[in-house]
Amino acid sequence: MGILHIFDMDGTLLTGTTANLQIARHLGTLAELTDLEARFAAGSIDTRGFSAEIHRLWRALTPEQVLAAYTGGPWLEGIAEVCADIAARGEHSAVITMSPDFFARHLLDLGFGEVLASRFPPPPFAAPLDPAGILTPADKVRLAERLRTRHGLALDRCIAYGDSMSDAPLFRHLSHTVAVNADHHLAGIAALDYRGGDLAEAYRMARTLIAA
Numbered sequence: 247m248g249i250l251h252i253f254d255m256d257g258t259l260l261t262g263t264t265a266n267l268q269i270a271r272h273l274g275t276l277a278e279l280t281d282l283e284a285r286f287a288a289g290s291i292d293t294r295g296f297s298a299e300i301h302r303l304w305r306a307l308t309p310e311q312v313l314a315a316y317t318g319g320p321w322l323e324g325i326a327e328v329c330a331d332i333a334a335r336g337e338h339s340a341v342i343t344m345s346p347d348f349f350a351r352h353l354l355d356l357g358f359g360e361v362l363a364s365r366f367p368p369p370p371f372a373a374p375l376d377p378a379g380i381l382t383p384a385d386k387v388r389l390a391e392r393l394r395t396r397h398g399l400a401l402d403r404c405i406a407y408g409d410s411m412s413d414a415p416l417f418r419h420l421s422h423t424v425a426v427n428a429d430h431h432l433a434g435i436a437a438l439d440y441r442g443g444d445l446a447e448a449y450r451m452a453r454t455l456i457a458a
């Protein structure tokens with residue numbers, strides 16, 4: 247019987263930062279993004295409003311700039327090795343992130359089976375943003391269930407890896423969960439808590455949940 251490994255990106259695979267912060271630093275729009283994040287934290291805009299503002303702010307963004315922001319990111323060690331081991335076992339891997347798909351889809355090159363992210367038009371943005379394509383924390387559960395059903399797996403054959411409260415709905419939905427360098431909110435509801443810089447170590451811990 248297979249296993250489905252579901253990974254968050256921002257703060258989990260991408261340590262201590264987010265896709266949006268990486269892009270903002272690269273473009274010199276960090277002040278504008280910080281203001282947006284403050285408005286989001288205050289509740290004056292939701293995830294869709296946040297994404298609409300990013301679409302406006304970065305309308306001239308190019309694929310080359312996205313790639314530079316991606317490759318310059320502080321990624322965990324061992325990501326490709328973990329993906330290779332999952333595939334070699336006949337298991338399944340997926341990334342579910344609320345960040346833009348034009349950044350997250352580069353993770354496919356590391357061997358993830360699927361990457362599910364907020365849908366944006368291809369950069370530079372010539373087309374409008376469809377708010378229906380922007381993910382929320384609740385969507386992580388919906389998409390995980392879609393993957394689980396497609397692969398014909400029970401809930402106890404799924405493992406989630408995450409770091410923050412955006413992962414909390416999925417962590418409450420699944421029993422096999424690994425907090426990766428997480429804040430205390432998520433660490434408190436995770437089955438296991440990993441601190442370090444190597445995904446392979448967190449992955450080895452996760453496999454003990456299935457073995458048990």
